[in-house]
Amino acid sequence: MRKGPGSDHAKIDELKNGDNVWLFETRGKWIGVVYGVESLSCSPIDADRPVHKGGKKGWVHQNWVEVLAG
Template sequence: MTNSLVLSSMLALSIGGLVLMPAPVKAQELDVPVMEYAVDDLDTCAYGKVTGLKADGDGFLAVRSGPGSKYKKLDEVHNDDELWLFEEKGNWVGVMYDAPDMSCSRIKQDREVNHKGKKGWVHKNWVEFIAG
């Protein structure tokens, strides 16, 4: 969009001297980061999918900003959605999803998960571990 179009749009949206600007798109913010660990001869994650959600229930599994229901809900995943599984904290699993070209290759040093895709925490009761 050119500067003149942006200015025209801002002027068109002004009301009583106030300019209404669209809210910036926020990155997915985690209260507790999902970590991947350097463990001898092991990949950093496993593969799984969402399973067991009842059709007469909510129909989704909440993705949260930390390992617990007290953390804010960031998103929803559904039966058969694919997940990359990282660490467990109690009954919660740190996951990535909608992650193109995901790799669970070994790493030399522990780090926060930094792959492209969405991440968060889900309750492990509705996660089927498939590989890893």
């Protein structure tokens, strides 16, 4: 998990296989995600959304994400 969309941004966290994330933005091959929350309402991927209680935001390369819905 990176602070911004690219490997030049600082690493801020690490996800494990099977962790759920919710997508909020894409920039090239990088996906902005919200994680650490049970669920979020669905909305367009290009619409930023607030992070709910206990949640976090970060960026992950698309190679590490499997889109299951949308």
